Amino acid sequence: MVTLMRLEEVIPEVWVAHSRRYGTTSTVILDGHGGALVIDPAWDADELAAIPADLAALGVRCVAGLSTHMHYDHVLWHPDLGDVPRWSTPGTVQETINNREEVLRPLVGDIPADLIEIAAHLTPIKGERLDWSGPTAIIHVHDAHAPHHLALELPDLGLLVSGDMFSDIEIPMPAESDTDLLTYRAGLLSLEEVTGRSRLLIPGHGEVSHSPIQRYRDDLRYLDDLAERGDSADERIRLDGMAELHASNQRRANGGGPR
């Protein structure tokens, strides 16, 4: 049996690693021909290095990367993953070019400079499907957690890789520009069908779920709670770092903006 440092198989051909930071997930999908798609590799230098090492132990190599959205913890990379296309939505690619410094600023002094240097060099996805050798992979673009955010659906696997949506350890976290949660709601609602037909969900932070639609309903319930009565009994609010975000969401719901 192969011993891996980080990756755990969640269904055949699909592997997930959880970072020591915020339960951040890295997802690997094998193409069945010796290649691997690496989604949102994260986070610390040793954790990033372990991913290509694990791929080598599995006898596969990275053929492409994918960033679900423009946030610094989702645009990381490691030299050993190779110089392959790292896809994202055209809007995300543009943001990381126009505002590169701002996007990467939280990483400065936090991870080695050479890893910051190779972060966020992304290639725009053309159309709605990834042009790769693995199972059909369809992107669903929305603006809920961040503008130009994508969820990746692999219909043949019943899999949805959702980025920073549908987490069991984070309540809905809207973009800074979303002052009333309506953009978040619109983005969430746009994912109802795909969460309904998927059987496995891999969120950007937290545990995978075998009931994607339940995660969708949990997040919609939270938004409904805030819209209807300005508060929520969502248990995630009690988790690390969530009280402040919840207070900010309450202000947004009351028309007071994020702060």
Ligand SMILES: [Zn+2]
């Ligand atoms: Zn994010």
